Amino acid sequence: MDTIIKKTVEEVFGITDGQFQRAVVRIFPSTPATPKAINGFKFTTDSLRRLMIWSASASIPEGHFDAVMKRNLMIFGPTGCGKTQLLKEFCARTGRPLFRYQCSEDSEVSQLFGTWKLCKPIAKEEVDPEAGLLEKGAQGIAKAIERLAVTVKRMTGVGPEMTFVDGPVLRWARTPNAILLLDEWDQLSPTVAMSLNGILDGDVIEVPETGERIAISKGCLIAATGNTNGRNSAGGNGGSAALYKGVKRQNIASLDRFFVINATYLSEAEEKELLEKQVKIPSAAATAMASLAAKIRTQFMGLNEDAGANGEPLEFTITTRNLLNWGMAWQLLTVTGMDPQSAFKESLNMTLLDFGTAAERKAVLDAWDTIIGDKIS
Ligand SMILES: Nc1ncnc2c1ncn2[C@@H]1O[C@H](COP(=O)(O)OP(=O)(O)O)[C@@H](O)[C@H]1O
Ligand SMILES: [Mg+2]
Structure with a gap:
């Protein structure tokens, strides 16, 4: 046991x-x-x-x-x-x-639940005896297997069958x-x-x-x-x-x-911690990124009739998956030489914002400028 x-x-x-x-x-x-x-x-x-x-x-x-x-x-x-x-x-x-x-x-x-599947149908009883011998690659192997299956079926009466999978x-x-x-x-x-x-x-x-x-x-x-x-x-x-x-x-x-x-998204503090622990984002940047995510979500959720209005609604949101990916893309861009400020925007654009409309992009980037200010250089 x-x-x-x-x-x-x-x-x-x-x-x-x-x-x-x-x-x-x-x-x-x-x-x-x-x-x-x-x-x-x-x-x-x-x-x-x-x-x-x-x-x-x-x-x-x-x-x-x-x-x-x-x-x-x-x-x-x-x-x-x-x-x-x-x-x-x-x-x-x-x-x-x-x-x-x-x-x-x-x-x-x-x-x-499951279904009947045919393992390997035998298309025809008569196959070219040379099949598979002259052809190379996957095609040749497939023909050779079919030839073998037909031979086995002729000799034993047993062939590929329907199996319940x-x-x-x-x-x-x-x-x-x-x-x-x-x-x-x-x-x-x-x-x-x-x-x-x-x-x-x-x-x-x-x-x-x-x-x-x-x-x-x-x-x-x-x-x-x-x-x-x-x-x-x-x-x-x-x-x-x-x-x-x-x-x-x-x-x-x-x-x-x-x-x-x-379920709902993790809190701002919890996501900041994830950015630091899982993606190794410096503390000040992680604070700013988690704060932008929280802001975007309030507006996304403001779309929901049961959530009550919270400002201008956005038709998209930033998921935890994308918050972490924003961080990872930012890391790679800065490591390869882009300045941190531009890297924040480029990585956000490629993770999420290019899916948005021009107005949505502007709203999010303006919010980012307010949050980040000149805190990180
Ligand atoms: N609590 C968490 N801790 C760490 N990472 C998380 C957490 N929640 C979500 N993630 C990240 O977000 C990604 C997306 O989560 P997922 O479970 O696919 O979302 P959903 O099923 O709600 O759409 C995960 O692969 C993971 O990287
Ligand atoms: Mg899922």
């Missing part, structure tokens, strides 16, 4: 808050499906508290509660605030295998302590989303194509992410839902099966 190690929240997630004093984190032996941790990922107390309760649902002893606890967690919030990374990091640090499925409007039930849901269900990540869940068509209600309830999965019945393995959990709450709102934390293309209103019965985190 695999050994599960128990550690403290501080050891695993680097958070010292007293409210986690008695919490125990279970660490599973890593598998090839366990993601790799990144250096310096920042957990926040608020989201970690919920991750802990959600993951506890998979390990509470039978009979502890008489009611059934839900094992599903939805994280919704603005683009690039770290929803996907949070789940990857959680898996990386606890050793859990992660099966990620990128949802889209075109997702089909068969992509999630498990989708991410079945691979997850067969792996103990695994997490199924339904990324951008609110993109799914509501019918496909409803087909997941069985697994959200922890039911045995019946595969109609093969007749197999698969019980979800011990310790398995489900997480979903999205830019909206599945009810056409970004929840007041990240721009108007209308800016996120393709999101759908989901059935309330699906939503009911999730615990929820309404």
Whole structure:
């Protein structure tokens, strides 16, 4: 039996808050499906508290509660605030295998659960006996393999066949302590989303194509992410839902099966720290950059009817991903000889601003000039 190690929240997630004093984190032996941790990922107390309760649902002893606890967690919030990374990091640090499925409007039930695939069809029974011998390269090898397959089929009666290939849901269900990540869940068509209600309830999965019945393995959990709450709102934390293309209103019965985190960007102070730690940006510059990011976001979020108006709205935002990339591009530009002031603008333009309209570019650069002034030369 695999050994599960128990550690403290501080050891695993680097958070010292007293409210986690008695919490125990279970660490599973890593598998090839366990993601790799990144250096310096920042957990926040608020989201970690919920991750802990959600993951506890998979390990509470039978009979502890008489009611059934839900094992599903939805994280919704603005683009690039770290929803996907949070789940990857959680898996990386606890050793859990992660099966990620990128949802889209075109997702089909068969992509999630699995489908019949033909390994290698035999196009014709008669093949040129010299096939593959004279041709070089991949083409020659492919022909030679086909010739071999036909010969084997003639001699044994067995040839390439249809095989049922498990989708991410079945691979997850067969792996103990695994997490199924339904990324951008609110993109799914509501019918496909409803087909997941069985697994959200922890039911045995019946595969109609093969007749197999698969019980979800011990310790398995489900997480979903999205830019909206599945009810056409970004929840007041990240721009108007209308800016996120393709999101759908989901059935309330699906939503009911999730615990929820309404995520948002890290605070200005936390992002400053990330810029310093992960990208080695000098303190004064990191302060200015984090401050611009906070300013842009207030205006982006001001677009959201539930967020209240906060100045002139912007139709784009700066994500944590882009804030860090701005810093990395700036580093490389200054190291190769550009003066720091010009490098700030060039790296911001190439990371983000050239996507904006002329007016948006001007608004952001003016704000930057005010923030940076002559603080850095
Ligand atoms: N808390 C954090 N600590 C460190 N880096 C973060 C954090 N949140 C986000 N990032 C950075 O931002 C990037 C984008 O995050 P991601 O999870 O893809 O966003 P989302 O899924 O919300 O759109 C990550 O790859 C990571 O580099
Ligand atoms: Mg994501």
